[in-house]
């Protein structure tokens with residue numbers, strides 16, 4: 001979502017003459033868009049600010065100016081504290097106020113001192129954002145839902161991103177239409193709890209995510225739809241049916257489980273059990289047998305025992321994830337779990353994380369190797385590091401590398417998978433037809 005928010009910041013700044021550049025050196029404005037989910041991410045902000053301070057000073061010595069901003073959830077959570085610890089920062093603003101960037105920049109021009117804007121405005125920022133810029137690649141994010149009312153006891157999101165909010169269907173479809181017109185072929189619908197989406201529909205009713213996916217998939221030019229991140233207890237029949245009925249919906253679902261222990265899940269306030277999660281996966285596989293499942297795990301939640309960890313390993317073994325993110329529990333200020341007794345020592349968290357990651361990495365490698373010999377449609381959306389190489393995503397979200405003519409960039413090519421690695425696949429173009437067509441396009 002921060003990638004999406006950053007792109008929207010660029011859109012609101014464009015009328016002021018700002019264009020994105022690749023490096024902070026020499027930039028007129030640098031905005032750090034920050035994440036507060038774990039302590040490590042939040043800490044990075046201050047070390048990065050130290051580095052940017054030197055660039056800012058260099059620029060001032062040369063007679064120029066560099067506006068330095070901190071955006072996102074660290075800005076939202078720490079506000080004033082950032083200006084105290086890093087007084088050279090010019091603007092501090094949260095995820096809900098970046099549409100006011102032009103105003104903030106104007107205020108900086110008029111008066112001395114920094115700008116702090118971390119309200120939760122009653123009017124949605126989306127009503128003030130321009131259409132997305134035309135300079136799009138083949139894939140794009142589109143925020144449809146923001147915020148969270150679930151209050152998992154470990155999580156800062158309800159405090160930094162605010163209450164659950166769904167954008168009206170008409171707004172989402174208009175934005176998706178703009179993206180498709182700009183050449184986007186794959187849209188990923190975003191939300192902190194994307195599947196709790198319940199947006200106002202054109203007939204003044206409400207649509208859930210399943211219906212929204214169908215409508216986005218129906219827009220001319222949209223070949224692929226994805227969505228993230230989903231909350232298990234909010235997966236409904238309509239969403240499961242979309243996996244069966246909407247061919248554009250990719251067979252991949254990121255469904256964070258966090259733990260396999262019912263005791264820990266209850267302490268986390270997750271509203272699902274291990275078996276509830278297993279049953280949900282059975283239903284999803286009933287709708288779309290080849291669906292690839294990815295997840296998030298937290299180890300070392302306060303009070304977690306070895307038996308709890310074994311329950312998590314068992315769940316992972318039962319499901320068979322194709323990819324996953326796993327983290328050591330990080331105590332976040334102001335969340336209920338941070339105040340619990342029985343915090344798990346860091347060394348124990350490290351051992352448990354290693355055991356879980358060994359299993360998850362094995363599962364991912366096995367899935368990737370199992371793809372060898374198969375042919376799949378891959379949306380080639382960027383250039384690879386090596387000359388003549390393009391990279392795309394398989395339907396199952398694996399990065400796929402292929403040597404292919406530049407003309408295939410931005411297209412969906414049939415690729416034959418030749419090798420499966422830890423995190424990616426290597427492939428060749430599957431049909432001579434593709435190569436010939438591509439060569440003609442190049443010539």
Ligand code: SAH
Pocket residue numbers: 037038154155156192193229230231256257258296297298327328329330331332
């Ligand atoms: N809405 C999703 C979560 C998205 S946050 C859900 O409800 O499942 C992204 C991930 O960060 C979470 O799934 C969780 O695994 C991790 N995370 C959140 N808070 C954390 C914390 N305090 N310590 C460690 N990991 C955390």
